[in-house]
Amino acid sequence: DGGITQSPKYLFRKEGQNVTLSCEQNLNHDAMYWYRQDPGQGLRLIYYSQIVNDFQKGDIAEGYSVSREKKESFPLTVTSAQKNPTAFYLCASSMTSKETQYFGPGTRLLVL
């Protein structure tokens, strides 16, 4: 099956800890994105990557980092610098940055 997978479904972070959220796609898409969703709000862009080994900051990149070493994978690290990380994180991909985006099932991050 082609699609986008995110893991884990739920993730717990302790104070001062870095955690990494996984996003994988087998759609052969060049572009990938990370969004954050807070209750009652729309999605806000954290980082995006238009091609392997390249990525750009979105609107709320502070406290987050990414890498794009493989076309299929775009992991997001939530660092200890992100003071309010509790949210639902959604990964998306598109053939190119101008094409329709398709979303993964999301990871809910909670702080202990």
Added chain:
Amino acid sequence: GEDVEQSLFLSVREGDSSVINCTYTDSSSTYLYWYKQEPGAGLQLLTYIFSNMDMKQDQRLTVLLNKKDKHLSLRIADTQTGDSAIYFCAESGYTGRRALTFGSGTRLQVQP
């Protein structure tokens, strides 16, 4: 900057039509999208419309675009309880824009 606005809540009875409205500010939008989100899940692409179109119909879904007023609507005919979800409007700008701008979502509640 770009902005997308939606009403927060809509309640309809099963079998009625639902109309979800959206306004946007970016006059260079090329595509406008409707996504559906069920509880705890990612976003599912419902439909999209290119900015040079006025209307698009896809089974029970009808999208109307008034480019002059920057107004987009999604009509769901014969609304079912399975249509209960949050519906997001999103727009993509002209060349150089790299991601979608989302509204805050409209929660559709379908009463039996």
